[in-house]
Amino acid sequence: xxxxxxxxxxxxxxxALPYVESRRACHSRAxxxxxxxxxxxxxxxxxxxxxxxxxAGGPVLIQAGTVVFVPSVCVHSCNPLPNxxxxxxxxxxxxxxxxxxxxESGIGQxxxxxxxxxxxxxxxxxxxxxxxxxxxxxxxxxxxLIAFIGDCGSDDQETITTSEQATFACGRLQPVLERxxxxxxxxxxxAELAKVAGMSRYQLIRAFRASTGMTPHVYQLNLxxxxxxxxxRSGEEMADIAYRxxxxxxxxxxxxxxxxxxxxxxxxxS
Numbered sequence: 001x002x003x004x005x006x007x008x009x010x011x012x013x014x015x016a017l018p019y020v021e022s023r024r025a026c027h028s029r030a031x032x033x034x035x036x037x038x039x040x041x042x043x044x045x046x047x048x049x050x051x052x053x054x055x056a057g058g059p060v061l062i063q064a065g066t067v068v069f070v071p072s073v074c075v076h077s078c079n080p081l082p083n084x085x086x087x088x089x090x091x092x093x094x095x096x097x098x099x100x101x102x103x104e105s106g107i108g109q110x111x112x113x114x115x116x117x118x119x120x121x122x123x124x125x126x127x128x129x130x131x132x133x134x135x136x137x138x139x140x141x142x143x144x145l146i147a148f149i150g151d152c153g154s155d156d157q158e159t160i161t162t163s164e165q166a167t168f169a170c171g172r173l174q175p176v177l178e179r180x181x182x183x184x185x186x187x188x189x190x191a192e193l194a195k196v197a198g199m200s201r202y203q204l205i206r207a208f209r210a211s212t213g214m215t216p217h218v219y220q221l222n223l224x225x226x227x228x229x230x231x232x233r234s235g236e237e238m239a240d241i242a243y244r245x246x247x248x249x250x251x252x253x254x255x256x257x258x259x260x261x262x263x264x265x266x267x268x269x270s
Contacts, residue, residue: 009263013233016138019094020145021233022129026087030262031079034213035222039092040110041070043078044125048086052160053077054113054213060160065122068115069157075213076113089129098149105150114157124148173197173207176216180223187220187246225260228253232269241265 008030012022021039027047034053044067051059052068054076062068062078070076072095080086102109116122128148132141176197180188188196193216194204208216224245231241242253257265 009267010133011268012133014138014141017142017145019097020132021092022132023090023092024087024129024133025089025262027085028087028262029080029085030258032077032262033259034075034077034218035225035260036073036075036212036214037070037092038072038095038226040072040095040098042091042093042125043068043070044089044122044129046087046089046126048084049081050078050086050088051081052113052115053079060115062115065119066115066117067121067125068113069110069152070113071110073212074113089125091125091129093149101146101149107150112159114159116157121152124151173199173204173211176204177212180220187224188216190216221256222260225257228257228265229261229268232265235269238265238269 008028009023009025014020045062045064047064049061049063052062053059054074068078078088099109101107125148128144131144176193179193179196190201190204194201197204197207199207205215208214208219212219214222228241228245231244232238238253239250242250245253247253247256254265257268261268
């Protein structure tokens with residue numbers, strides 16, 4: 001198992017538990033572009049305040065002690081207030097693994113972004129994350145993770161998006177989304193994607209914004225960065241990743257990755 005550290009951020013991963021990744025950031029000023037993950041994400045604010053963007057009614061202020069549950073593919077960002085730093089924790093769970101666990105446990109699926117300010121939920125999340133970073137066995141960590149998910153499965157939580165904002169649109173846009181999910185590395189031009197959808201380029205841009213919160217170009221960049229995360233975790237070289245993903249050079253890849261992930265690819269991989 002590995003962890004990476006700079007002055008603000010550290011990651012925890014374990015090869016035996018490939019469906020979970022944890023992140024802790026202390027006194028961070030890093031900001032993110034709007035993005036989405038293929039994973040289900042749970043975040044907690046430890047110190048300071050942040051605005052969660054992606055909610056149906058506009059940005060939501062979240063403060064220390066708040067825990068936010070974000071379904072996979074939900075476009076969002078969470079950045080500190082201007083000229084301030086904040087501390088937070090993030091847990092990313094493989095969506096298929098989580099769905100299977102919930103079905104096994106009889107827990108309903110979350111389709112909306114929800115948050116809770118319940119002090120006991122925040123405390124349990126902090127305890128889980130501390131345990132993940134400690135020297136306990138992976139079997140103990142897996143048990144702690146499953147127990148936390150089960151304990152939080154029926155909490156009464158505030159919904160801050162509707163399922164319409166958190167899921168992809170159907171209809172004519174669906175073939176484009178399926179094509180990009182299948183081959184997101186190859187950047188398709190606006191004209192090519194519009195042809196697949198049977199729309200004008202203008203209609204395609206509007207449809208993308210309505211259903212994903214992104215333009216087609218940004219959506220494809222986000223897919224590339226998510227793929228880069230996978231390859232970085234497997235130990236592939238950054239120069240090779242930059243080339244395979246079609247970036248102009250390694251520096252270009254590093255700039256885009258940091259804009260979406262909040263850390264450099266080197267720190268993320270270490």
